[in-house]
Amino acid sequence: MRMLRTAAEVRTALVQSHRQGRAIGLVPTMGAFHDGHLSLMRRARADCDEVVVSLFVNPAQFNDQADLLAYPGDESRDALLAAEAGVDLMFAPTPEEIYPDGFATTVSVAELTDGLEGQFRGRGHFDGVTTVVTKLLNIVAPDVAYFGQKDAQQAQVVKRLVRDLNLPVRIEVCPTVREPDGLAMSSRNARLHGADRARAASLIAALQLAATLVADGQTEADAIEAAMRTELEHAGVEVEYAQVVVPETLEPITHIAGPALGVIAARVGSTRLIDNQLLRNR
Ligand code: AMP
Numbered sequence: 001m002r003m004l005r006t007a008a009e010v011r012t013a014l015v016q017s018h019r020q021g022r023a024i025g026l027v028p029t030m031g032a033f034h035d036g037h038l039s040l041m042r043r044a045r046a047d048c049d050e051v052v053v054s055l056f057v058n059p060a061q062f063n064d065q066a067d068l069l070a071y072p073g074d075e076s077r078d079a080l081l082a083a084e085a086g087v088d089l090m091f092a093p094t095p096e097e098i099y100p101d102g103f104a105t106t107v108s109v110a111e112l113t114d115g116l117e118g119q120f121r122g123r124g125h126f127d128g129v130t131t132v133v134t135k136l137l138n139i140v141a142p143d144v145a146y147f148g149q150k151d152a153q154q155a156q157v158v159k160r161l162v163r164d165l166n167l168p169v170r171i172e173v174c175p176t177v178r179e180p181d182g183l184a185m186s187s188r189n190a191r192l193h194g195a196d197r198a199r200a201a202s203l204i205a206a207l208q209l210a211a212t213l214v215a216d217g218q219t220e221a222d223a224i225e226a227a228m229r230t231e232l233e234h235a236g237v238e239v240e241y242a243q244v245v246v247p248e249t250l251e252p253i254t255h256i257a258g259p260a261l262g263v264i265a266a267r268v269g270s271t272r273l274i275d276n277q278l279l280r281n282r
Contacts, residue, residue: 001083004091007139013089014050018141022049026142026169028133031055031092032072032187033081036177040146043174045086052140053082055092060099061128063121067272072190091140098135107134109157109164115250117153117274120240120265129154130161137162137169145169150176150184152263152276153250176275178204184275195236196269202235203264206242207277210262214279219256224279232266240265240272244279256280 004010017024025048027040044051055078062068075092082090106127113126137145147155155173162171177185182204192200206228213224221244228242244253247261260279265272 001079001087002089003079004089005093006097007093010052010089010091010139014052014140017050023144024048024050024052024140024142026136026140026145027051027053027087028136028145028147029053029055030057030071030187031075031078032190033078034177034185034187034189036148036150036185038081038085039177040148040174041082041085041087043172044144044146047144047172048142050089051087052089052091052142053087054136054140055090056098056132056136058098058128058132059095060131061125063125070191072187091136098132105131107131107161107165109160112153112157112160112250115252116241116243116245116263117265126154126157130157133158133161134165134167137167142169144172146172146174148176149173149276150186151274152247152261156248156250182208184273186273188271188273191271192268196271199235199237200268200271200273202232202237203266203273203275204277205235206231206264207262207275207279210244211277211279214256214260221253221256221260224256224262228262228264232264238267240267242266247278258282 025044027044029037057071107130108127109130118126147158159171181201183200209231210224210228224244225242229239232239242264244260245263247259253260259281261276262279263276265274
């Protein structure tokens with residue numbers, strides 16, 4: 001696996017592959033790899049001729065400076081894991097490479113970004129995501145880019161960005177990889193210790209409870225949301241949102257009559273976690 005630091009190096013490294021029409025897969029990440037990230041890389045390896053992973057802790061998408069400073073990172077460990085997963089190129093740029101002096105452009109997706117993560121992390125979060133993803137797609141020019149369902153709203157926002165701007169790339173959304181107790185894998189899980197680690201399992205417990213209620217015929221989102229909140233609060237977790245939404249638009253649902261996604265954001269101690277689960281698929 002080759003480690004590349006600049007956009008120019010990436011373009012040069014991929015010239016031949018582009019000319020020969022080899023299928024290029026991109027997995028954008030912020031590092032601190034776990035099995036969720038590796039599942040995307042393995043999927044890209046299975047689908048594509050050339051696999052590129054980007055590792056960039058994007059300051060623009062952090063609304064909370066303390067969260068950015070505490071974000072875990074170990075580039076040599078990540079490089080070993082990526083190489084083992086069959087990655088060909090790792091693009092790990094500096095912030096100055098991505099945002100040189102005078103950088104003045106923002107790519108922004110409206111509406112879809114207003115609620116949920118947009119509401120709680122602020123307007124700048126998704127603007128940071130969509131701007132950096134646009135740059136990465138332009139630098140690598142992949143045929144396919146892989147994202148995790150774990151960040152459900154992000155995946156939909158990226159799909160909308162690609163559709164709206166006619167970007168020539170297919171977006172694949174891959175299933176959430178979980179710990180044995182159901183906790184969705186996340187780089188931030190490394191910050192959970194002792195009782196907080198046990199409390200964190202209440203997110204998936206609440207989503208499973210919601211799925212059971214729907215399977216048993218409950219169609220009122222209010223009742224499902226109240227049940228999720230109770231489950232989370234009972235575990236000592238501070239809820240930001242626990243909602244039932246339309247999977248593709250993330251719009252709130254009041255009466256379930258079609259596909260429905262349960263989405264949660266909660267603080268476990270000082271760690272903010274998100275998770276989601278399909279409650280009904282049609
Ligand atoms: P991050 O490094 O947190 O920005 O995540 C990089 C990519 O990995 C994003 O597309 C995430 O949605 C995805 N991802 C993160 N956690 C998981 C997980 N537990 N299962 C599957 N994909 C994940």
